[in-house]
Structures are given as structure tokens and as C-alpha cells.
Amino acid sequence: MIQPTQKSTAPDGNSRENEMAAPTMPNAKDGAGKDRFAELLRQNNIPLTLQRLAIAQVLFARPVHLTAEQVLQRAQHIVPEISRATGYNTLKLFKEKGLVRELVIDPARIVYDSNTSHHYHIYDADTGEMTDIPAGDLKVVGSANLPSDVELEEVDIIIRVHSKDH
Numbered sequence: 001m002i003q004p005t006q007k008s009t010a011p012d013g014n015s016r017e018n019e020m021a022a023p024t025m026p027n028a029k030d031g032a033g034k035d036r037f038a039e040l041l042r043q044n045n046i047p048l049t050l051q052r053l054a055i056a057q058v059l060f061a062r063p064v065h066l067t068a069e070q071v072l073q074r075a076q077h078i079v080p081e082i083s084r085a086t087g088y089n090t091l092k093l094f095k096e097k098g099l100v101r102e103l104v105i106d107p108a109r110i111v112y113d114s115n116t117s118h119h120y121h122i123y124d125a126d127t128g129e130m131t132d133i134p135a136g137d138l139k140v141v142g143s144a145n146l147p148s149d150v151e152l153e154e155v156d157i158i159i160r161v162h163s164k165d166h
């Protein structure tokens, strides 16, 4: 898994990146945070680019549940020229590396969860909001009869709620 391509840990994009940081980001420890995201990408053998760093910042500054569009829009506040293709490819890459989890709420709505620890969800159909439920709060009893040629990857639970007003 170790790739011999870690020689340029400080790509020349670094100084540019600071200039391009969105002035509205209220995070005072922005600099330290960016190092953290760069380190995360490096640890996962993901070559650093400004675009990937911006998307990492959107996803990993704090746990979030965001659609690909929301990730793209927020990342574009940091690096305006991120294309839709780059955004989607980066999300796919992060997913392959296990950095985010893809949650399919329905075929038209997929959100990316940057909390990859085992947990479940409450989905509010009125607001579209996802809330985490600690895995210990729910118990799955029994086991499914799986075909012999597969193994269990994970059990997803999404509890769907809506306001009592309707």
C-alpha cells in the first residue's frame, strides 16, 4: 500500500491556496485545519490538489451529511473553479478510500456522510435533514439468510420521520 511518490509533500499550489482561501470562512484555525486535511489525503495515498483539499475541508472540518451538489457548492466557495466532474470524481475517490460513506435515501437523493464510524440515521422528510443515531441506541435482532457466496458488508438503518402537522 505504501507508494514511493511522497517526495513532494508541499506542491507549489500551497501559497496559491492561501491566497484563494475564501475570506468569509470564519474558521480562525484555517491554516492548521488545512494541514490536517492534507495529511488525511496523504495517509490515504491521494495526491494533493487544491480541489481535493477544498472538498476535504468541506467534508472533514466537522461531521456532515451532504449531497454531491452541496459538497460541490461549498467547495466552490473555497476554490471557485472546481468543476462538477472534479467534484463528483473526488467524492467517488473519497468513497473508494473509505473516507466517506454513501447513504442512499432514495434514488434521487444520495448523501455523503463524513462520519464513517458505525451508526444509523434519522431522516426528516420535511427538512431533508439527517441526524446520527449512535449504533448502541438501536439493536438489530436476528440475521438475514445471506447467499453462501457473499458476506455482510454493513447494515444501514434510516428511520424516516415527518412533522406531525400533516
Ligand SMILES: [Zn+2]
Pocket (backbone or CB within 6 Å): 065, 113, 115, 119, 120, 121, 131, 132
Ligand atoms: Zn451519519
